[in-house]
Amino acid sequence: xxxxxxxxxxxxxxFERILGKYCAEMDYRPSVLAESMRYSLxxxxxxxxxxxxxxxxxxxxxSPESEGMLALALECIHTYSLIHDDLPAMDNDDFRxxxxxxxxxxxxxxxxxAGDALLNEACSIALSESGKxxxxxxxxxxxxxxxxxAGMIAGQSADILYEHSAEAGESELHFIYDNKTGKxxxxxxxxxxxxxxxHFAEMCAFGTELGRLFQMTDDILDxxxxxxxxxxxxxxxxxxxxxxxxxxxxxxxxxxxxxxSAERCEALLEGIPEDVSFLQQLVRYVRTRTx
Amino acid sequence: xxxxxxxxxxxxxxFERILGKYCAEMDYRPSVLAESMRYSLxxxxxxxxxxxxxxxxxxxxxSPESEGMLALALECIHTYSLIHDDLPAMDNDDFRxxxxxxxxxxxxxxxxxAGDALLNEACSIALSESGKxxxxxxxxxxxxxxxxxAGMIAGQSADILYEHSAEAGESELHFIYDNKTGKxxxxxxxxxxxxxxxHFAEMCAFGTELGRLFQMTDDILDxxxxxxxxxxxxxxxxxxxxxxxxxxxxxxxxxxxxxxSAERCEALLEGIPEDVSFLQQLVRYVRTRTx
Numbered sequence: 001x002x003x004x005x006x007x008x009x010x011x012x013x014x015f016e017r018i019l020g021k022y023c024a025e026m027d028y029r030p031s032v033l034a035e036s037m038r039y040s041l042x043x044x045x046x047x048x049x050x051x052x053x054x055x056x057x058x059x060x061x062x063s064p065e066s067e068g069m070l071a072l073a074l075e076c077i078h079t080y081s082l083i084h085d086d087l088p089a090m091d092n093d094d095f096r097x098x099x100x101x102x103x104x105x106x107x108x109x110x111x112x113x114a115g116d117a118l119l120n121e122a123c124s125i126a127l128s129e130s131g132k133x134x135x136x137x138x139x140x141x142x143x144x145x146x147x148x149x150a151g152m153i154a155g156q157s158a159d160i161l162y163e164h165s166a167e168a169g170e171s172e173l174h175f176i177y178d179n180k181t182g183k184x185x186x187x188x189x190x191x192x193x194x195x196x197x198x199h200f201a202e203m204c205a206f207g208t209e210l211g212r213l214f215q216m217t218d219d220i221l222d223x224x225x226x227x228x229x230x231x232x233x234x235x236x237x238x239x240x241x242x243x244x245x246x247x248x249x250x251x252x253x254x255x256x257x258x259x260x261s262a263e264r265c266e267a268l269l270e271g272i273p274e275d276v277s278f279l280q281q282l283v284r285y286v287r288t289r290t291x
Numbered sequence: 292x293x294x295x296x297x298x299x300x301x302x303x304x305x306f307e308r309i310l311g312k313y314c315a316e317m318d319y320r321p322s323v324l325a326e327s328m329r330y331s332l333x334x335x336x337x338x339x340x341x342x343x344x345x346x347x348x349x350x351x352x353x354s355p356e357s358e359g360m361l362a363l364a365l366e367c368i369h370t371y372s373l374i375h376d377d378l379p380a381m382d383n384d385d386f387r388x389x390x391x392x393x394x395x396x397x398x399x400x401x402x403x404x405a406g407d408a409l410l411n412e413a414c415s416i417a418l419s420e421s422g423k424x425x426x427x428x429x430x431x432x433x434x435x436x437x438x439x440x441a442g443m444i445a446g447q448s449a450d451i452l453y454e455h456s457a458e459a460g461e462s463e464l465h466f467i468y469d470n471k472t473g474k475x476x477x478x479x480x481x482x483x484x485x486x487x488x489x490h491f492a493e494m495c496a497f498g499t500e501l502g503r504l505f506q507m508t509d510d511i512l513d514x515x516x517x518x519x520x521x522x523x524x525x526x527x528x529x530x531x532x533x534x535x536x537x538x539x540x541x542x543x544x545x546x547x548x549x550x551x552s553a554e555r556c557e558a559l560l561e562g563i564p565e566d567v568s569f570l571q572q573l574v575r576y577v578r579t580r581t582x
Contacts, residue, residue, distance in 0.1 A: 028445060029445055030448050033448040109380045113375075113444055113451075116371075117444045120440065121440060122414075123413075123418075123439075124432065127431055127432040127435055131428055134422070141415065144414045149319040149324060153404055153411065154320055157321050157324040158321050
């Protein structure tokens with residue numbers, strides 16, 4: 001796991017350099033707009049999605065160095081979704097990664113606009129990258145569609161709809177998992193597949209299962225985790241009666257299902273001849289993480 | 292003016308057909324997501340931006356019939372901006388075009404997501420259109436950038452920042468006008484210029500002035516208009532101490548400046564050899580509108 005963590009750090013550092021340059025050059029007016037965008041973009045985080053993208057590119061013979069802007073677009077989308085998710089009308093979370101959430105720092109109106117601006121920024125980058133060649137346009141379109149009304153936003157909408165629902169069960173839970181979380185975990189893997197022309201179907205399947213595993217451990221940590229370690233409020237899912245795997249299966253059964261999901265993730269990587277050891281280790285890391 | 296209104300209706304009908312097809316085929320889940328997107332998209336409005344686009348394409352020898360999807364992307368962006376603008380944390384408006392605003396109908400969380408989804412949808416369309424040729428990619432990118440942190444969102448941010456400001460004056464007012472309103476009025480004209488290879492500089496200049504004229508008359512109508520006719524709450528700018536031309540210049544001087552702006556708009560069209568009579572008549576229509 002030590003080797004894995006140093007590789008994860010390496011990808012994150014590679015991404016932080018791209019992000020740092022982008023944020024330093026950002027001169028949008030009024031300054032509160034640029035500040036609120038930077039505040040959330042540079043608020044830390046594991047940079048898991050860029051790491052997925054870079055590692056899959058590397059494994060399949062692509063060039064992570066050339067694709068930094070698509071990684072940036074990906075993280076802009078992830079960041080905007082967190083800003084809007086934290087809003088009082090949404091999940092109403094005052095903290096994110098151990099700091100005040102965007103709307104606590106800049107006010108609700110600025111947080112709404114910072115989120116909008118980051119989504120717009122991702123699209124602008126996607127359109128720039130599309131000028132390189134047809135594969136870049138297809139990869140960029142995959143990313144934007146993964147974020148949209150047939151992807152992440154559908155999952156967020158379902159997440160709200162099924163709060164306090166007595167009828168919702170496994171099928172609704174999977175809809176939330178596959179869209180709210182899975183689509184943006186799958187997107188970097190599929191983008192790498194499109195750009196290198198390799199393992200498209202495998203990355204679709206692996207990304208979806210990894211998304212489920214990731215969200216299951218998230219649900220479990222909301223019950224078992226430590227607020228300080230996680231950098232966010234604990235026990236919120238239960239307090240808000242969210243549809244989670246713990247609610248649907250109970251904690252013990254949810255843990256077993258997370259183990260089975262991790263095994264399925266590993267199985268889905270088995271047929272790939274290239275070195276996907278980073279993705280294999282990531283599966284263990286996600287399953288055993290405590291934050 | 293009768294000829295102008297029938298042409299405006301014609302462009303609007305042409306757009307409504309495209310929109311109607313798009314909305315009928317929209318099957319996003321959960322259904323509340325698709326419903327809330329459709330509710331605002333099909334909430335009426337003059338379809339001014341698509342009309343600007345179609346008329347400029349027509350004037351410069353382009354094909355409005357082939358560019359319906361870019362018109363749709365444009366209106367998706369305009370619609371999302373209205374949904375987010377109406378939110379309690381933003382302009383807090385309960386009515387839009389004589390109907391309850393999106394968040395009054397579907398709740399705040401769904402309204403935030405419907406807005407996000409419409410911006411995302413515009414980007415997805417932009418990326419599809421980019422596959423046609425390089426001019427389409429450039430036109431689509433112009434649209435997305437006009438909507439973003441160096442465009443419409445910058446103007447919205449400034450609009451909030453300069454509320455209750457005693458120092459802000461003409462320069463800040465123009466920043467709001469040119470970005471919040473002007474960028475999305477200019478975008479369809481510039482897109483038509485890019486797609487036809489004609490009058491790029493003229494459309495940039497004319498669009499910016501038309502945006503100022505449009506927002507000036509909007510500010511004036513917020514003082515002088517009738518709520519029923521406008522379909523929205525009247526006197527809100529003054530109640531919220533917004534930075535408007537009426538606040539900066541007073542009502543009488545604002546009216547004179549609107550007249551001068553209309554004259555500048557007309558002058559900017561004078562050098563164009565093609566038939567831009569629709570744009571010329573539009574200037575008079577915007578200046579004299581009562582709703």
